[in-house]
Amino acid sequence: MRLALVPRAQPSGWMALLTPVIAILAMMAAGAVFLAALGKDPAEGLYVYFIQPFDELWQFLMAPEGEGWYLFYTPSEVIVKAIPLALMGAGLAVCFRANVWNIGAAGQYTLGAICAGLVALAVPDAESHFWLVPYCLAGIAGGMLWAAIPAALRTRFNANEILVSLMLTYVATLLLDWLIRGPLRDPQGYGFPQSRDFSEGFVMPVLVETTRLHWGLVLAVAAALVLWVMMSRTMSGFRLRVTGASPRAAGFAGFSPAGAVWFTLLVSGGLAGLAGAVEVSANVRQLQPDIAAGYGFTAIIVAFLGRLNPLGALPGALVLAVSYIGGENAEIFLKLPKNATAVFQGMLLLFLLAADTLIRYRIALVRTA
Amino acid sequence: MDGDGRVLLEARGIGKSFGAVKANDDVSLTIRAGEVHALLGENGAGKSTLVKMIYGVLQPDAGEFLWEGKPATIRSPGAARGLGIGMVFQHFSVFEALTVAENIALALPAEPMRALSKRIEEVSRDYGLAIDPRRSVHTLSVGEKQRVEIIRCLLQDPRLLIMDEPTSVLTHQEAEILFGVLRKLAAEGCAILYISHRLEEVVALCSRATVLRQGKVVAACDPRQETAASMAALMVGEQVAGVEKPPAEAVGGPRLVLDHLTRPAPTEFATALKDISLSVAGGEIVGIAGVAGEGQGELMDAITGEARTAPGMVVIDGNPVGTRGPTARRRLGAAFVPEERNGHAAVGAMPLSENIILSHHAVAGLAQGGMLRLGRARDWSKRTRAEFDVRAAAGDPVAGSLSGGNLQKFVVGREILREPGVLVVSQPTWGVDPGAAAVIRRALIGLAARGSAVLVISQDLEEIFAICDRIAVIHRGHLSEPVPTAEMTAERVGLLMGGAHPELDEVDADAAAGEPVA
Structure with missing residues (x-):
């Protein structure tokens, strides 16, 4: 006797849309066990992780009109965290749809931050926010450059883009490290590995006073919308969807597989680079070792949670952002290690992929002689 | 010893159905120790189904097997091996990254690698199957990989060895070596069930033959008493007759020309195209017959442009x-229908309208300024469905939800509606009910009558004889000279399909021997 996966005759359409919910619930259930194993009260733990971040949002919404804007701070922090995740998640959704597996968004994010940072550090007394235009373009270019390497190796030598893009992440981290310990180190920085602060012109302006909510939100929503229209209404998107669904049918249609690899890697790399530039500009304001490049891996979960639809990356990013904020709360209130958040996020991806598989297949007992 | 040994395996009234199709119907045969028994038949005759049941991969719906006179239920390949039945598949399963010895160890009970290597060397010496157990499998030629499979079977002391089209991937010399091994095995008392449609081989090697046609045993004979021609007639049957199509009235100039089309095999299981020349004129339908895997897919890819060649080899x-x-080829007025409808000619997960765009995006104004014109695509889809009686759910269902026959009508109709100057269609009515097949064939005949050149690649001889003006046969990547349908006989087609051009095979073997085998 053994277990086998048997394809279902008619995979249910609405179940496919429901999987993110199922996966989130399964993650919470497994998370409760995980918390209990750590000696914490599971109910309290889940509350801190997933409910507390919404506390102030609720109070904010309930507050009398015009008052309570100070209560918007925590909810706005969720959105701030979601911005780079959404930018990268939308790009990765397009990539994965075409069956191109860019796992190195983290590296492209870092290169985006480096290239944009070079622009910012080159103009130490910029005051106008128009400087953000070349700054962001440099970020996009940096991400594209880093993504072009796996694209070139894949199309020229058939090198696996998963491995190449993943490995380049570590190269990018080391490159950043070298730059801020060497050529870009702040001479007045007491020897810390960090660059000078960016001048005022390179700091992303906020949308809502008293919060850190910034214009990156507009970029993220715009990117998701543009990519969604591209995928559903244009020839380019059609090409990618066919390539992802059936490479042979794409060949029959006359679509070049190399074209899809280049296009999707450049788009997702460019958006990851933009995310790096935006995040550094809005929240870090200098180059330093910790510029949250780990978002690049979380964005993979965002893309899957959003059903590989660029618009879906927006809610997907919010869910993951909640887990980050909840994780910070858990560090403070429950004394949980920081890595616990990564465990929750990893379980989410695991359950998501498992649920997706179980929608297309059922488990059957197979008798073997 | 040939055929007078004791009975090893007897099949009595074996039946197996897949849905409405009877793949095997009341099949009986007897295999004796020490004989090389050929199983003959066209594609779809039920050969594979029968041997899969003998090897325990499938279970019969009716009838029984007797192993040495006792009823035996063969539940799994493991059970078959337990009885002493070994099988070498046409597409063998070896792990490229492992060595020869490691690959063989996977199929056997645990034993020290050193001892196993020694046994492999002994068997390979005894049977003249030269192979080094320490070599990595990815460095081996196809013929050598097959040796790994054979040695794997031999180490399990088989009493019945099933060989599924073993020579289809071999060069002439490698095939000769294999025949030597099989003769030696038979002389030692092992029975061999040899599946092939290469009749010359069967005549040379086998002492008995069972011929299947449409799932039934139609003849049992001694190949040594037969000729390749007489067995071809048994295989194909006499049913090929009745030309539905009136002869092409006014054949125009050539519209599709293949000129010495040559292309190496892209993978080791693929077939190289060898010097194929053919000209299809406006107004006529030319048919290419042949059993599966003789280069039809590779030829189709070269004609559609999915595989590239020298410029002048394909002329539209x-x-x-x-x-x-x-x-680019579609813009010149060509249209194509590949054999596999779901996953090649259509994307199952996409709605029918988007499947129109798949092959029409450059030729029917379905994309403008980079934007899809979904409304127009839906109109095309509606027209295709109406004119070719495609039955599917209302609205714009996904292609994968259509039945095979209806999807076939859709992918053929989609191309014919464009009124292409050149239409190349592979297996136009594969798996389609007779009514739908008639619709498709009439549409092909109508298209040719309006001046288009139509090339039909099909394994269905009845179809080829029914609708084509001229018939050619593809075998091992060679194409025979096309002959007017009226002058073609079933026997001649059968012979050509079985590869009865010795002069070409000689050339073939020489060429293969000169090439490095990847």
Whole structure:
């Protein structure tokens, strides 16, 4: 006797849309066990992780009109965290749809931050926010450059883009490290590995006073919308969807597989680079070792949670952002290690992929002689 | 010893159905120790189904097997091996990254690698199957990989060895070596069930033959008393007759020309195209017959542009297009229907309207300024469905939800509606009910009558004889000279399909021996 996966005759359409919910619930259930194993009260733990971040949002919404804007701070922090995740998640959704597996968004994010940072550090007394235009373009270019390497190796030598893009992440981290310990180190920085602060012109302006909510939100929503229209209404998107669904049918249609690899890697790399530039500009304001490049891996979960639809990356990013904020709360209130958040996020991806598989297949007992 | 040994395996009244199709119907045969027993038949005759049941991969619906006179239920390949039945598949399963010895160890009970290597060397010496157990499998030629499979079977002391089209991937010399091994095995008392449609081989090697046609045993004979021609007639049957199509009235100039089309095999299981020349004129339908895997897919890819060749090897309406892709060829008025409808001619997960765009994006104004014109695509889809009686759910269902026959009508109709100057269609009515097949065939005949050149690649001889003006046969990547349908006989087609051009096989073997085998 053994277990086998048997394809279902008619995979249910609405179940496919429901999987993110199922996966989130399964993650919470497994998370409760995980918390209990750590000696914490599971109910309290889940509350801190997933409910507390919404506390102030609720109070904010309930507050009398015009008052309570100070209560918007925590909810706005969720959105701030979601911005780079959404930018990268939308790009990765397009990539994965075409069956191109860019796992190195983290590296492209870092290169985006480096290239944009070079622009910012080159103009130490910029005051106008128009400087953000070349700054962001440099970020996009940096991400594209880093993504072009796996694209070139894949199309020229058939090198696996998963491995190449993943490995380049570590190269990018080391490159950043070298730059801020060497050529870009702040001479007045007491020897810390960090660059000078960016001048005022390179700091992303906020949308809502008293919060850190910034214009990156507009970029993220715009990117998701543009990519969604591209995928559903244009020839380019059609090409990618066919390539992802059936490479042979794409060949029959006359679509070049190399074209899809280049296009999707450049788009997702460019958006990851933009995310790096935006995040550094809005929240870090200098180059330093910790510029949250780990978002690049979380964005993979965002893309899957959003059903590989660029618009879906927006809610997907919010869910993951909640887990980050909840994780910070858990560090403070429950004394949980920081890595616990990564465990929750990893379980989410695991359950998501498992649920997706179980929608297309059922488990059957197979008798073997 | 040939055939007078004791009975090893007896099949009595074996039946197996897949849905409405009877793949095996009341099949009985007897295999004796020490004989090389050929199983003959066209594609779809039920050969594979029968041996899969003998090897325990499938279970019969009716009838029984007797192993040495006792009823035996063969539940799994493991059970078959337990009885002493070994099988070498046509597409063998070896792990490229492992060594020969490691690959063989996977199929056997645990034993020290050193001892196993020694046994492998002994068997390979005894049977003249030269192989080094320490070599990595990815460095081996196809013929050597097959040796790994054979040695794997031999180490399990088989009493019945099933060989599924073993020579289809071998060069002439490798085949000769294999025949030597099989003769030696038979002389030692092992029975061999040899599946092939290469009749010359069967005549040379086998002492008995069972011929299947449409799932039934139609003849049992001694190949040594037969000729390749007489067995071809048994295989194909006499049913091929009745030309539905009136002869092409006014054959125009050539619209599709293949000129010495040559292309190496892209993978080791693929077939190289060898010097194929053919000209299809406006107004006529030319048919290419042949059993599966003789190069039809590779030929189709070279004609559609999914595989590229030298420019002049494929010419559409006077334009050399060998180096250009499918889109450029469609713009010149060509249209294509590949054999596999779901996953090649259509994307199952996409709605029908988007499947229209798949092959029409450059030729029917379905994309403008980079934007899809979904409304127009839906109109095309509606027209295709109406004119070709495609039955599917209302609205714009996904292609994968259509039945095979209806999807076939859709992918053929989609191309014919464009009124292409050149239409190349592979297996136009594969798996389609007779009514739908008639619709498709009439549409092909109508298209040719309006002046288009139509090339039909099909394994269905009845179809080829029914609708084609001229018939050629593809075998091992060679194409025979096309002959007017009226002058073609079933026997001649059968012989050509079985590869009865010795002069070509000689050339073939020499060429293969000269090439490095990847």
